[in-house]
Amino acid sequence: MPDRLTRRTAPARTGIVHLGPGAFFRAFQAIYTAEAMAAQGGDWGILAVSLKSPTARDQLESQGGAFTAVELGPEGKSARVIESITGVLVAPENPEAVIAAMADPGVRIVSLTITEKGYCHEPATGRLNRDHPEIRHDLKNPDRPQSAPGFIVAALARRRADGVKPFTVLTCDNLPSNGRLARGIMLDFARARDHDLADWIAAEVPFPATMVDRITPATTPADIEALAASEGYLDPACVMHEPFRQWVIEDDFADGRPAWEVAGAQFVRNVEAHEAMKLRCLNGTHSTLAYLGYLSGYETIAETVADPAFAALCNRLWREEILPTVPRPEGEDLPAYCAALLDRYRNPGIRHRTWQIAMDGSQKLPQRILGTVRDALAAGRVPSGLCLAVAGWMRYVGGLDEAGQAIDVRDPLAAQLRAASDSAQTPAGKVAALLGVAQVFDPALAGDARFRTAVTEAYDALAGQGARATVAAWTSAG
Incomplete structure (x- = not known):
């Protein structure tokens, strides 16, 4: 059995907390961020947060957050190691650690790839589903949230109370007008909790819209075995992706951002x-x-x-x-x-x-x-x-x-x-x-x-x- 992949470089300071560290995030935003930091530096390490399963933590922790991205081209495969992830938290195990991480002044962006269902909304209307079990729980237990809206609003509430600038909420899910949708959902949740907090979020927190595109098939045991045979190490956190990628982002950030444009991201006024x-x-x-x-x-x-x-x-x-x-x-x-x-x-x-x-x-x-x-x-x-x-x-x-x-x-x-x-x-x-x-x-x-x-x-x-x-x-x- 080959040894596990291990991190080769010291991690950057954390500047991004990302909710939903699945295959798409690793094959997309984590790569863009690694390339941006390699080109222009910056404290943009990514603390990944799983809202449900410990799988990503169990795969990545012993590897220091490093993982392999395998490009699947028509003529064959190519692999490279990505080291933009600084650590992984599992939200149900310690909700307070997640809120504290997001409330840290060094964190300037909270990004999401939680799929459509993670927004706890009604797809037909785009509004927060207040009858969703996690939303009901989070409104009753604001310091022990379970949902993405619950965690984000709890962290923003703490930053407001501490006099800390807000972070930017950057959704990278396939939803129409995803920034506006996320903003509406977070404001619906915040209003149900505290109208003054909702007014502060509405005035201070950017929710830039994005368009993301890269086909990322699920990694199989055969993929992990093939990578071990070709590279000489075991990496259960590896991800597969096509060569093509496209990231279009509205350039509206509260406190800076990585130089994603050097990695090919397109910044526009309206996405x-x-x-x-x-x-x-x-x-x-x-x-x-x-x-x-x-x-x-x-x-x-x-x-x-x-x-x-x-x-x-x-x-x-x-x-x-x-x-x-x-x-x-x-x-x-x-x-x-x-x-x-x-x-x-x-x-x-x-x-x-x-x-x-x-x-x-x-x-x-x-x-x-x-x-x-x-x-x-x-x-x-x-x-x-x-x-x-x-x-x-x-x-x-x-x-x-x-x-x-x-x-x-x-x-x-x-x-x-x-x-x-x-x-x-x-x-x-x-x-x-x-x-x-x-x-x-x-x-x-x-x-x-x-x-x-x-x-x-x-x-x-x-x-x-x-x-x-x-x-x-x-x-x-x-």
């Missing part, structure tokens, strides 16, 4: 057009491929788009339904961006599982697909391809694949969605029941007869012909 481009063009088709590809028996995105029908599905969705709703970001060629996306999906080195992308669909669907659907309907177009994607999600959360085998549906609303699907026997009944899940579908969209009819027809086709045949029929009709 919304870039956000819309990525959420709708990439994430929208990614989710479409995940549900319809899984139902067709494909394990990965690369396998899915190797099927000409699914490549044609992406191209038609972009051309006819998605791009007409996307404002062109400065410096971007939208058709060229979509063509590059298809090349990225085809990368044989990236084994991005359809099942992995399909997780937490109830939280993702409103941002990735339903916003595009609403815009198309408002313009007088019925986006039948995206309605097919919605029907694919409905089939998936029903919990049985086309062979009658159980699907391991990972979603915070999994039981509710399965119950809604099981409450009816006909496609029309199942669609109606699932459209009634208000956490996902706002009533105006759910009540639109054009949308309801198109989703029902698509569900009926999926149930009768199967996903692969339905996709082939839809693309050939275009």
